Amino acid sequence: MDLRSNVTRSPAHLRSLQDHLFRAAAIHAYRNVQFYRRVWDEARVDVQAIRGIQDLESIPIITAPMVREAAKLGELLARGVDPSSCTYLDTSGSSGVALRVWKRPLEERVRRAVGLRIWFEHGFHWRHHTAQFQIKPGPSHMLQRFGISRKTWISTEQSIEDQLAQLLEAKPDVVVGTATALRRIARASEAAQVILKQPRVVFCAGELVDAETRQLVTRVFNREPVGLYGQTEVGYIAWQCEQRGSFHVNADTHFVEVLRDGIPAHPGDLGTIVVTDLRARTMPLIRYNTADLAIAASGECSCGRQLPLMGSIEGRERASILLGDGRLLTTRKILDHLAGTLRLGEFRLYQESLKKFRLELTCHALVGHPGIENEDTDSHVHLTVLGHLRKLLGEVDLSIRIVKPWPADGTGKTHAIFRVGNLNEGSLRDTTGAAS
Ligand SMILES: [Zn+2]
Structure with a gap:
């Protein structure tokens, strides 16, 4: 497996690799994983007839609740897997119950290699020093003690002052964190008027990179963040890639579909990301609905890499807002509209019904405002915020409350948009023009 050279292989080569991997994954899953045998039998999938990606559509899409239920029943691990020889990762469980994802050593090495490839494509070298923001520090390996691919873990559970001090001392070449972690450290370093050493690259993983964070991080680190x-x-x-526009899909390890009404969305249109892990065998995930939204893309990137493109990542489906006229406003669209008016992390917008919204603000929510008092909500703040939100939402019933800051939820991410009312789930199906 040569991950580095796959980046520039021809689309035809990548496709034939995908055909081969997909067929092998499907046959393995049907033979060895009870969950797929059950679900595919119900859907009358003829596994032997699968030739490649062209037959993907004959396979039913699976959802996170189905997968979690199967895991609970012990139906998701391949036959003969000995968990004691595996490693695992737990999902954050922010969407409900956490899922334990098992990998055999070879699969774990592939996972790491796929991550490292992105680092190398961005000019990473073993002598470079990485600072990674994370809730809990990760492991360090032997070579790091000898200065090879040195890593400083910066725990986001520390005070922001301690995080900043650690970053200043580390002088990293590579900075990694969620949008939330990077935004907080960038705000703190601006407030403290310190000058950070310019890293070679800033990776932003785990959350979409909203306009406010992108601008702030670019200003403070003097590098535009790379979205992962x-x-x-x-x-x-x-x-x-260095173009920062669309996303290159790791097509030699994953097959990605951006679907609308169950069929591929047109380039430029919004759809749901459905992913097939082409190499997972211990706990295969085939046509897994991520419940994330993205804009479909096509064509080639000007960087010359041949890995296919996906457009912008738009956020979780359930963190989008459905308007009365059928349009779907994604998290990205809402955050980008509010950037410059409200500080991300200091507000939460709840949709309670098609026409009823509730906005919660902390006293520091308004950009350029020293601190909102409760009585302010009837006057200036109210008018500014309401007026700006109505440009996006139209004439809806919108109430504002000033609240205390929310306690950390342990995910290290910012949750700003909540669809709490029952607005007819799966509504994306009927929203022609949702991405406009
Ligand atoms: Zn590119």
Whole structure:
């Protein structure tokens, strides 16, 4: 397996590799994983007839609740797997119950190699020093003690002052964190008026990179962040190159579909990301609905890499807003609209019904405002915020409340948009023009 050279292989070569891997994955899953045998038998899938990606559509899409249920019943691990010889990762469980994702040593090495490839494509060298923001520090390996691919783990559970001090001391070449972690450290370093050493690259993983964070990080680190898209369940799926526009899909390890009404979305249209892990065998995930939204893309990137493209990552389906006229406003669209008016992390917008919204603000929510008092909500703040939100939402019933900051939820991510009402789930189906 030569991951580095796959980046520039011809699309035909990649496709034939995908055909081969997909067929092998499907046959393995049907033979050895009870869950697929059950679900595919019900859907009358003829596994022997699968030739390659062209037959993907004959396979039913599976959802996170189905997968979690199967895991609970012990139906998801391949026959003969000995968990004691495996490693595992737990999903954050922010979407409900956590899922334990098992990998055999070879699969774990593939997962790491796929991540490292992105680093190398961005000019990483073993002598480079990485600072990674994470809730809990990760492991360090032997070579790091000898200065090879040195890593400083910066725990985001520390005070922001301690995080900043650690970053200043580390002087890293590579900085990695969620949008939330990077935004907080960038705000703190601006407030403290410190000058950070310019890293070679800043990777932003685990959350979409909203406009406010992109601008702030670019200003403070003097580097535009590189967006990475992945899921604990399947690892890194796609990444931005130096062009920073669309995302390159790791097509030699994952097959990605952006679907609307169950069929591929047109380039430029919004759809749901459905991913197939082409190499997972211990706990295969085939046509797994991530419940994330993205814009479909086509064509080639001007960087010359041949890995196929996916457009912008738009956020979780359930963190989008459905308007009365059928349009779907994605997290990205809402955050980008509010950037410059409300500080991300200091507000939460709840949709309670098609026409009823509730906005919660902390006293520091308004950009350029020293601190909102409760009585302010009737006057200036109210008018500014309401007026700006109505440009996006139209004439809806919108109430504002000033609240205390929310306690950390342990995910290290920012949750700003909540669809709490029952608005007819699966509504994306009927929203022609949703991405406009
Ligand atoms: Zn590119």
